[in-house]
Amino acid sequence: MDIKELHVNGSARPVAADAERSLLSVLRDDLDLTGTKYGCGEGRCGACTVLIDGQPTRSCQRAVGDVAGGKVRTIEGLATDGKLHPLQEAFLQAGALQCGYCTPGMLMAALGLLSRDPEPSHDDIARALSVNVCRCGAYARIVAAVEQAARVMKGGDK
Amino acid sequence: MSQRHPSEFPLEPERYELLGNVPPSFDLDRRAFFRLAGAGVVVALLADEVVAFQPGRQRPGGAAPKELGAWLHIGEDSAVTVFTGKVEVGQNIRTSLTQVVAEELRCPPARIRLVMADTALTPYDFGTAGSRTTPAMAPQLRLVGAAARELLLDLAAEQGQVKRETLTVAEGKVNGPEGKPSFEFGQLTKGKKLVKVIDDKTPTTPAEKWTVAGTPLPKVDGSAFVTGAHRYASDVKRPGMLFGKVLRPPAFKAKMTAVQTREAEAMEGVVVVRDGDFVGVVAPTEHRAARAIAAVRAEWKFTEQPSSDELYKYLKEHPAAGRGGPGGGRPTTRGSVKDGLKQADKTVEGTYTIAYIAHAPLEPRAAVAEWEDGKLTVWTGTQMPFGVRRELATAFGLDQEKVRVIVPDTGSGYGGKHTGEAALEAARLAKGAGKPVKLVWTRQEEFTWAYFRPAGVIEVNAGVRKDGTLTAWEFHNYNSGGSALATPYDVANVHQEFHGADAPLRQGSYRALAATANHFARESHMDDLAHAVGLDPLAFRLKSLKEPRLRAVLEAAAAQFGWGKAKAPEGRGFGLAVGTEKGGYVATCAEVSVDRRSGAVKAERVVTAFECGAVLNPDGLKNQIEGAAMMALGGALFEEIRFKDGKVLNARFADYRVPRFRDVPVFETVLLNRTDLPSAGAGEAPMITVAPAVGNAIFQATGVRLRSMPMVPQGFRAP
Numbered sequence: 001m002d003i004k005e006l007h008v009n010g011s012a013r014p015v016a017a018d019a020e021r022s023l024l025s026v027l028r029d030d031l032d033l034t035g036t037k038y039g040c041g042e043g044r045c046g047a048c049t050v051l052i053d054g055q056p057t058r059s060c061q062r063a064v065g066d067v068a069g070g071k072v073r074t075i076e077g078l079a080t081d082g083k084l085h086p087l088q089e090a091f092l093q094a095g096a097l098q099c100g101y102c103t104p105g106m107l108m109a110a111l112g113l114l115s116r117d118p119e120p121s122h123d124d125i126a127r128a129l130s131v132n133v134c135r136c137g138a139y140a141r142i143v144a145a146v147e148q149a150a151r152v153m154k155g156g157d158k
Numbered sequence: 159m160s161q162r163h164p165s166e167f168p169l170e171p172e173r174y175e176l177l178g179n180v181p182p183s184f185d186l187d188r189r190a191f192f193r194l195a196g197a198g199v200v201v202a203l204l205a206d207e208v209v210a211f212q213p214g215r216q217r218p219g220g221a222a223p224k225e226l227g228a229w230l231h232i233g234e235d236s237a238v239t240v241f242t243g244k245v246e247v248g249q250n251i252r253t254s255l256t257q258v259v260a261e262e263l264r265c266p267p268a269r270i271r272l273v274m275a276d277t278a279l280t281p282y283d284f285g286t287a288g289s290r291t292t293p294a295m296a297p298q299l300r301l302v303g304a305a306a307r308e309l310l311l312d313l314a315a316e317q318g319q320v321k322r323e324t325l326t327v328a329e330g331k332v333n334g335p336e337g338k339p340s341f342e343f344g345q346l347t348k349g350k351k352l353v354k355v356i357d358d359k360t361p362t363t364p365a366e367k368w369t370v371a372g373t374p375l376p377k378v379d380g381s382a383f384v385t386g387a388h389r390y391a392s393d394v395k396r397p398g399m400l401f402g403k404v405l406r407p408p409a410f411k412a413k414m415t416a417v418q419t420r421e422a423e424a425m426e427g428v429v430v431v432r433d434g435d436f437v438g439v440v441a442p443t444e445h446r447a448a449r450a451i452a453a454v455r456a457e458w459k460f461t462e463q464p465s466s467d468e469l470y471k472y473l474k475e476h477p478a479a480g481r482g483g484p485g486g487g488r489p490t491t492r493g494s495v496k497d498g499l500k501q502a503d504k505t506v507e508g509t510y511t512i513a514y515i516a517h518a519p520l521e522p523r524a525a526v527a528e529w530e531d532g533k534l535t536v537w538t539g540t541q542m543p544f545g546v547r548r549e550l551a552t553a554f555g556l557d558q559e560k561v562r563v564i565v566p567d568t569g570s571g572y573g574g575k576h577t578g579e580a581a582l583e584a585a586r587l588a589k590g591a592g593k594p595v596k597l598v599w600t601r602q603e604e605f606t607w608a609y610f611r612p613a614g615v616i617e618v619n620a621g622v623r624k625d626g627t628l629t630a631w632e633f634h635n636y637n638s639g640g641s642a643l644a645t646p647y648d649v650a651n652v653h654q655e656f657h658g659a660d661a662p663l664r665q666g667s668y669r670a671l672a673a674t675a676n677h678f679a680r681e682s683h684m685d686d687l688a689h690a691v692g693l694d695p696l697a698f699r700l701k702s703l704k705e706p707r708l709r710a711v712l713e714a715a716a717a718q719f720g721w722g723k724a725k726a727p728e729g730r731g732f733g734l735a736v737g738t739e740k741g742g743y744v745a746t747c748a749e750v751s752v753d754r755r756s757g758a759v760k761a762e763r764v765v766t767a768f769e770c771g772a773v774l775n776p777d778g779l780k781n782q783i784e785g786a787a788m789m790a791l792g793g794a795l796f797e798e799i800r801f802k803d804g805k806v807l808n809a810r811f812a813d814y815r816v817p818r819f820r821d822v823p824v825f826e827t828v829l830l831n832r833t834d835l836p837s838a839g840a841g842e843a844p845m846i847t848v849a850p851a852v853g854n855a856i857f858q859a860t861g862v863r864l865r866s867m868p869m870v871p872q873g874f875r876a877p
């Protein structure tokens with residue numbers, strides 16, 4: 001069975017994809033939303049993290065047919081009208097990236113956390129991002145950036 | 159013609175992936191006009207076209223081109239474009255190199271764009287390895303920036319009919335004397351090519367006077383990374399592009415005896431590409447390509463081979479042909495170790511083992527290949543674009559000019575992307591399919607078919623007097639490598655040697671090379687010696703350490719840590735280590751907790767003091783130091799490749815443990831900024847003292863000396 005439509009970043013996008021294919025592949029290859037990355041294909045690195053109805057989801061593990069009417073948000077949908085999201089600003093300010101390949105997944109996982117817990121502790125952040133790997137080892141800066149963004153956002157994703 | 163490697167530095171023996179792949183160097187550039195012009199003479203300042211520089215041409219011995227236009231261009235809009243063959247892999251050299259050009263050109267960094275690692279556009283470069291960008295490319299680009307600045311002054315003097323001495327360059331403009339107008343760069347150069355031979359003696363700005371270099375400029379293009387807009391090689395898309403997969407043997411060294419591809423060929427849109435033992439497929443989607451490759455039936459002949467359980471015995475029993483093994487390696491001997499051991503009050507002997515580990519860059523090997531009119535273009539993530547160009551040209555029998563390798567800023571490398579496997583495979587598939595092809599290695603392929611950090615055995619035997627004087631030091635490294643093998647401590651009687659082995663797995667460069675293994679063994683052993691004669695590990699080291707740069711980092715780390723001020727609480731230990739590699743000087747003090755019941759071991763606090771000459775970007779440097787320490791904790795505590803019968807047993811992130819958020823210690827980093835010394839690279843050296851500092855802390859906490867890397871793959875187990 002083919003999937004004909006996917007709701008991504010606020011709009012319904014026509015697709016023609018085999019339902020068995022991963023959401024990751026359809027986002028990247030069919031919709032050219034390449035900000036979401038392949039890292040392991042086993043849901044153990046978090047590079048492919050997107051939000052589905054606000055829930056951080058490993059898009060490499062999700063068949064596109066199982067997304068159904070879910071609303072998908074990818075890294076491309078994080079900045080609005082060319083204005084960076086506070087999380088993105090905080091990552092830049094903290095220098096919370098090196099090669100940047102893990103960054104979209106980190107940001108989406110962090111967004112998922114902050115939308116359900118606007119004031120997470122250091123440990124809450126580490127736990128929420130525990131699946132996400134930064135092989136360059138910028139972890140300490142990533143935690144600091146999420147804390148900083150939480151302070152800026154002062155109680156909710158705008 | 160001599161067979162010199164075109165590298166800019168002597169290659170260490172453990173760069174196995176590059177051996178047997180050493181090309182002769184040719185003087186290809188016969189049209190270089192500046193030889194006629196004579197060095198240092200400005201013939202004409204601007205040219206309408208490219209008359210001399212052929213990008214990507216390799217010079218004898220890898221020498222850098224002298225033509226300014228090869229390196230730097232100024233557009234009519236005054237935008238500055240700089241060309242370098244170096245690769246951005248997360249070490250943030252795009253930023254630091256931008257800073258050095260901005261500094262010399264007296265121009266805002268935002269106006270400078272670096273074109274990096276495109277063999278059709280940038281000067282030939284050996285590769286981004288060995289921490290060479292900062293000590294070699296940064297001075298080169300400083301000279302380039304300075305030469306361009308001087309050229310702009312010449313042009314302004316000529317066009318404005320004013321005395322050159324009255325002109326200054328500041329904030330991206332050439333300013334005339336009072337009352338006279340200033341010149342925009344673009345107004346002076348009119349978008350034309352800058353024609354000038356770079357004079358090595360062009361004055362550059364000393365580090366004490368830097369205002370742009372030496373500052374914490376944020377990552378250039380950072381917003382492209384946080385918005386997902388940056389296109390890595392694995393994100394490149396070409397018209398009509400198909401997706402490829404390659405058939406992998408089920409075990410190392412397995413030979414194909416039969417193959418049947420009918421089922422795969424029957425799939426809609428699938429093309430099977432065969433070329434000798436190479437079998438691959440292309441398909442309109444990655445999903446279908448994966449199904450097609452799974453449908454290929456092959457039979458294999460297997461070869462018996464050692465497993466990780468017998469690795470260290472195997473390495474010692476299988477020496478490589480020739481002394482020192484591949485790459486050579488002469489022993490260093492002073493005095494007599496035998497006599498030195500006799501003079502000692504205490505002797506300590508120990509054998510250390512180093513497991514194979516994987517780089518596991520988060521972006522696996524990836525390439526997009528496209529053929530057009532017999533020319534090949536490949537976008538790929540590699541640290542050696544010109545090396546990959548050569549591999550491709552050789553594989554397809556092409557002139558190097560017919561091959562273009564483009565390396566977008568890459569999802570890390572750590573020394574693991576010096577070769578062009580994915581590029582070659584994608585190019586084969588694209589040739590067979592007649593369409594552009596993308597090939598992205600799976601994580602399992604990356605864990606299996608890339609090369610590993612060499613495993614090794616290190617044997618140390620040393621003697622010490624009660625007052626802490628070292629009397630003998632014998633050190634043998636089997637297979638892991640020769641980097642930083644020599645002790646920096648004062649010892650009268652020394653024998654140190656690297657022994658190559660006929661290694662069971664494909665192995666090669668890994669960030670910091672064997673400096674990590676050799677420092678682990680040496681600095682663990684130094685701790686044992688201090689313990690044997692009842693001396694404090696810090697005082698014991700300082701007694702035999704003459705090099706002032708080593709003493710400085712050791713003392714700085716100890717002071718920041720508060721070494722000797724307090725005793726470690728129950729269940730915790732303190733440890734320290736010091737060392738040098740690739741021009742960087744580093745000391746680490748670690749506080750480690752050991753839960754004897756659960757076996758959990760955690761680095762709680764890691765203090766690093768680092769000195770690499772004049773600092774180009776203090777925040778970028780701290781980021782590298784913390785990141786290197788984080789990565790080093792993996793190899794120190796739990797990372798190891800396990801293998802049996804030619805198969806990697808833990809080729810997944812679920813089974814191969816990498817450092818994660820839960821492993822993060824509190825980092826404190828002390829930078830010693832020596833503006834009086836040339837800048838050295840910093841991507842590697844900060845790794846080397848982490849494992850021994852952590853091991854020494856575990857020893858203090860438990861009284862147990864762990865001599866294997868990783869130290870606690872299954873958690874701490876008291877013997």
